[in-house]
Amino acid sequence: MRRRVILFGPVSALLGGVIARAAQARAPTLPVIGYLGSETPERVASRLEAFRGGLAEAGFAEGRNVAMAFRWADGRYEQLPALAKELAASGIAVLVAPGGAPVVLAARAATETIPIVFEMGGDPVALGVVDDLARPRGNLTGVSSLSVEVSNKRLEYMRELFPMTAALAVAVNPSSPTAGSQLAGLQASAGSLGLQLHVLEARREDEFETLFAAPRRLGVPGLVFTSDPYFAYRSAHLATLANRHGLPAITQSRDFPNAGGLMSYGGDFTQTHRQAGLYAGRLLRGEKPRDLPVQLVTKVELFANVGAATRLGVTLPPSILSSADVVIE
Amino acid sequence: MRLGINPAMPRFRMPARGSLFRQYFFVLFAAVVVPLLAAGGSQAWFGYQVQRAHLNDLLGAEARTAAARIAIFIDSIENQLAWMVHLPWAQGADERRRIDALRLLRHAPAVTSLRLIDGASKERLSVSRVGLNRVESGDDASADPAVLGARTGQAWFGPVTYHRNTEPYMTVAVAGNRAAAGVAVAEINLKLILDVIAGIRIGENGQAFVLDRPGRLIAHPDISLVLRGAADRTAENFQALRAAILAQDGRAVAGPDPAGRAVVAALAPVQGPDWSVIVYEPSAEAFGPIRAAFWRLLGLLLAGTGFAAVLAYWLAGRMTGPIRLLEDGASRIGAGQFDHRIDIARSDELGRLATRFNQMAREVAISRERSERIDRLKRFLAPQVAELVDRTGDDSVLDGQRVEVVVVFGDLRGFTPFSARSEPTVIMDVLGEYHAAVGRTVNRHGATLVSLAGDGVMILVNAPVACPEPALRAARMVIEMQATVQALAATWRARGHALGFGVGLAMGPATVGRIGSDSRMDYTAIGTVTNLSSRLCASARDGEILVDRTAAEAIGSGVPLVSLGTRRLKGFDDPIAVFAVAAGEGTDARPAPDAAA
Numbered sequence: 001m002r003r004r005v006i007l008f009g010p011v012s013a014l015l016g017g018v019i020a021r022a023a024q025a026r027a028p029t030l031p032v033i034g035y036l037g038s039e040t041p042e043r044v045a046s047r048l049e050a051f052r053g054g055l056a057e058a059g060f061a062e063g064r065n066v067a068m069a070f071r072w073a074d075g076r077y078e079q080l081p082a083l084a085k086e087l088a089a090s091g092i093a094v095l096v097a098p099g100g101a102p103v104v105l106a107a108r109a110a111t112e113t114i115p116i117v118f119e120m121g122g123d124p125v126a127l128g129v130v131d132d133l134a135r136p137r138g139n140l141t142g143v144s145s146l147s148v149e150v151s152n153k154r155l156e157y158m159r160e161l162f163p164m165t166a167a168l169a170v171a172v173n174p175s176s177p178t179a180g181s182q183l184a185g186l187q188a189s190a191g192s193l194g195l196q197l198h199v200l201e202a203r204r205e206d207e208f209e210t211l212f213a214a215p216r217r218l219g220v221p222g223l224v225f226t227s228d229p230y231f232a233y234r235s236a237h238l239a240t241l242a243n244r245h246g247l248p249a250i251t252q253s254r255d256f257p258n259a260g261g262l263m264s265y266g267g268d269f270t271q272t273h274r275q276a277g278l279y280a281g282r283l284l285r286g287e288k289p290r291d292l293p294v295q296l297v298t299k300v301e302l303f304a305n306v307g308a309a310t311r312l313g314v315t316l317p318p319s320i321l322s323s324a325d326v327v328i329e
Numbered sequence: 330m331r332l333g334i335n336p337a338m339p340r341f342r343m344p345a346r347g348s349l350f351r352q353y354f355f356v357l358f359a360a361v362v363v364p365l366l367a368a369g370g371s372q373a374w375f376g377y378q379v380q381r382a383h384l385n386d387l388l389g390a391e392a393r394t395a396a397a398r399i400a401i402f403i404d405s406i407e408n409q410l411a412w413m414v415h416l417p418w419a420q421g422a423d424e425r426r427r428i429d430a431l432r433l434l435r436h437a438p439a440v441t442s443l444r445l446i447d448g449a450s451k452e453r454l455s456v457s458r459v460g461l462n463r464v465e466s467g468d469d470a471s472a473d474p475a476v477l478g479a480r481t482g483q484a485w486f487g488p489v490t491y492h493r494n495t496e497p498y499m500t501v502a503v504a505g506n507r508a509a510a511g512v513a514v515a516e517i518n519l520k521l522i523l524d525v526i527a528g529i530r531i532g533e534n535g536q537a538f539v540l541d542r543p544g545r546l547i548a549h550p551d552i553s554l555v556l557r558g559a560a561d562r563t564a565e566n567f568q569a570l571r572a573a574i575l576a577q578d579g580r581a582v583a584g585p586d587p588a589g590r591a592v593v594a595a596l597a598p599v600q601g602p603d604w605s606v607i608v609y610e611p612s613a614e615a616f617g618p619i620r621a622a623f624w625r626l627l628g629l630l631l632a633g634t635g636f637a638a639v640l641a642y643w644l645a646g647r648m649t650g651p652i653r654l655l656e657d658g659a660s661r662i663g664a665g666q667f668d669h670r671i672d673i674a675r676s677d678e679l680g681r682l683a684t685r686f687n688q689m690a691r692e693v694a695i696s697r698e699r700s701e702r703i704d705r706l707k708r709f710l711a712p713q714v715a716e717l718v719d720r721t722g723d724d725s726v727l728d729g730q731r732v733e734v735v736v737v738f739g740d741l742r743g744f745t746p747f748s749a750r751s752e753p754t755v756i757m758d759v760l761g762e763y764h765a766a767v768g769r770t771v772n773r774h775g776a777t778l779v780s781l782a783g784d785g786v787m788i789l790v791n792a793p794v795a796c797p798e799p800a801l802r803a804a805r806m807v808i809e810m811q812a813t814v815q816a817l818a819a820t821w822r823a824r825g826h827a828l829g830f831g832v833g834l835a836m837g838p839a840t841v842g843r844i845g846s847d848s849r850m851d852y853t854a855i856g857t858v859t860n861l862s863s864r865l866c867a868s869a870r871d872g873e874i875l876v877d878r879t880a881a882e883a884i885g886s887g888v889p890l891v892s893l894g895t896r897r898l899k900g901f902d903d904p905i906a907v908f909a910v911a912a913g914e915g916t917d918a919r920p921a922p923d924a925a926a
Binding site for chain 2: 125132133134135146149150152153156189192193282291292293294295296298299300318319322323324325
């Protein structure tokens with residue numbers, strides 16, 4: 001009996017050690033990508049899929065050779081800085097900040113050492129995120145869709161729809177860092193197009209209702225949305241409201257016409273998120289952010305929904321139909 | 330037992346310098362290895378050359394294909410633009426052309442903006458993906474280099490510019506076939522060549538890239554290299570590669586890529602915008618087949634060399650082993666080991682040589698045995714006789730037989746007192762002179778000196794070799810002998826030695842032959858005649874030659890004899906008739922003519 005105890009002691013100790021080591025080997029310490037989400041997983045599902053596609057292109061698959069840590073702000077952008085700090089402190093290898101300037105600014109404030117990949121619609125230089133596109137200094141690099149730059153093109157397309165109108169309404173999110181520059185650009189464009197602009201503001205979802213009610217009240221035929229991630233992530237809501245109010249509108253995201261809205265014109269977010277995933281993978285491989293130039297999206301896409309046009313009682317002119325990358329019947 | 334190779338020695342001992350084994354080994358080894366190495370080396374060299382040429386062709390073809398794909402990219406844009414300037418401009422806004430321009434933007438994703446200029450160099454339409462479209466702005470474009478360039482007849486390609494110092498752009502302008510159709514000027518985002526260039530794969534890991542005329546990177550599968558802008562130093566690497574290819578008249582060259590890997594690169598030009606498409610493949614991959622072939626060849630050469638060494642060792646051993654056996658056998662036989670036999674079981678020349686050696690050893694053994702026997706005989710045979718026996722190789726004459734022989738005894742008178750008072754050297758000198766004189770005489774007469782015992786000598790005539798008239802021959806011999814010894818005795822007496830010489834001669838039947846054993850053998854005659862001769866000698870005075878009756882009768886009148894009557898001799902019951910040779914003038918002491926033949 002005693003002998004058995006003596007024997008079992010070291011054997012079980014040895015076994016325990018082996019099992020512990022095996023368990024450790026089964027769960028090796030994968031590098032972790034911190035993903036700072038401004039919204040909810042549901043709202044960014046398609047973008048996240050594109051991001052994972054880019055990661056796979058760089059040779060990474062979640063759970064196999066990389067782990068992902070998510071933080072979601074659920075639309076409350078003021079929480080982003082705290083979430084970013086939390087992620088940065090959790091031992092991540094790369095911090096991904098997709099979905100616009102507020103996210104990347106929060107990420108940049110959280111760490112100066114962890115490489116950051118951003119995805120945004122604005123001009124990273126103008127926003128002070130990086131000082132040089134070709135050679136981003138510091139720990140940031142990323143991708144910019146041209147959505148912010150092409151706000152004036154949305155005004156132009158709305159004008160194509162209503163060539164005789166003298167005024168159009170513009171929806172702005174005043175909390176967006178790019179709101180001022182976009183408005184200035186739109187005002188200039190409106191001048192050259194001979195249009196008067198009615199600027200409507202909306203910060204929160206509960207202000208959308210009044211936003212859609214205002215144009216009819218002001219006597220303008222269409223509403224042009226500035227580029228803003230908050231709007232973009234709520235495309236379905238905006239489409240519903242536009243239909244309910246019978247208001248022709250154009251936004252930056254294809255999600256809007258896909259959900260029944262009239263038109264969208266903006267950068268291809270699947271391309272930007274895929275590219276962000278690719279860069280995250282390359283940073284994981286040890287490349288330095290300064291060697292990865294900030295990329296501008298190559299594809300700016302026009303989506304038009306013919307069904308929505310019929311419902312709204314407008315006719316899409318040949319110029320729009322022939323320009324549209326996708327025409328939804 | 331094989332004596333050629335000592336089993337105690339190591340099997341692969343180093344052969345001595347200059348040994349036959351060494352020479353054979355090196356000659357045989359070289360005979361195989363030198364052609365093998367020459368063939369292998371030339372095979373490797375020509376294989377490398379062929380592979381190099383093949384690689385050159387292959388990469389050249391890849392480069393041309395890549396250049397063609399880039400050219401298609403450019404051409405498609407050029408065609409789209411040409412399509413915009415088919416018709417001459419009318420007065421006023423052209424809505425149809427505007428829609429065509431918008432459609433062009435949709436179908437040509439690389440075109441970011443398009444301007445249409447009419448025949449009067451006024452801007453009629455401008456569409457853009459980012460900026461606002463303009464219709465009928467009427468801006469004067471007559472000084473625009475793009476418009477001027479396109480009007481020369483061909484598509485005009487502007488210099489590559491980097492938008493915001495990162496994105497490569499180029500202006501392309503195409504004029505219509507009539508001046509009134511105007512010019513289409515488009516801004517091209519060259520980043521979109523990425524789709525083309527990323528689709529080009531050279532081998533497993535090879536890639537392609539595009540440089541403009543000043544050597545700036547326009548397209549590369551890794552877009553981040555392109556986006557680093559014109560000021561980036563990684564382009565220098567590509568420029569060096571291009572310069573190296575151009576310096577080699579367009580043949581594929583080896584060099585480092587930006588990551589520092591060794592690559593092989595080839596170049597093809599893109600005609601319109603004057604770009605260079607360079608394709609490259611990692612050297613390790615490009616030369617993979619030749620490297621594999623080289624290692625294979627090296628393996629075969631090593632195996633061949635090893636085989637040649639083994640073969641040369643075996644052949645050299647096979648050649649020199651028997652020779653060493655022969656050498657060893659020769660030295661053993663030379664040392665007298667005649668029973669040694671060289672064991673080479675081969676049917677070639679070496680085998681025959683060994684057989685000859687063995688045969689020779691046998692014959693040498695026989696001949697030595699004979700010569701030993703003859704050497705033994707020579708002691709008691711006259712040289713002539715010995716030579717006869719030697720020559721015929723037959724010593725049967727020495728066999729025991731009963732013959733009629735003449736036995737002669739002689740000895741010195743006064744020798745006993747002389748030997749008692751003289752010095753040994755003096756005694757030996759006297760005996761030497763005496764024996765030499767007797768021996769010479771015996772030889773001259775063909776007799777056989779069978780015994781020398783101090784001052785006494787015993788001589789046989791008619792045995793072992795028979796001769797005619799033995800008694801007369803013996804008589805003539807002893808006369809000469811007496812005269813010679815007496816002449817010597819005169820000199821001895823002059824030196825104070827009182828010495829004389831007496832001789833006894835008898836004839837009769839006796840048993841002659843060899844007596845003794847292998848170690849000590851004599852030839853002698855046994856019988857009364859020997860005793861008689863000895864007694865006659867003892868009875869003879871100095872200078873006297875006593876002859877018995879039988880001999881005297883046989884001599885007859887050949888030599889004058891004087892009868893001395895009868896004498897009583899010891900050992901003989903009856904008195905013996907004794908004769909003396911009347912030595913004096915007229916005595917013929919010359920040997921018989923055949924005696925010294």
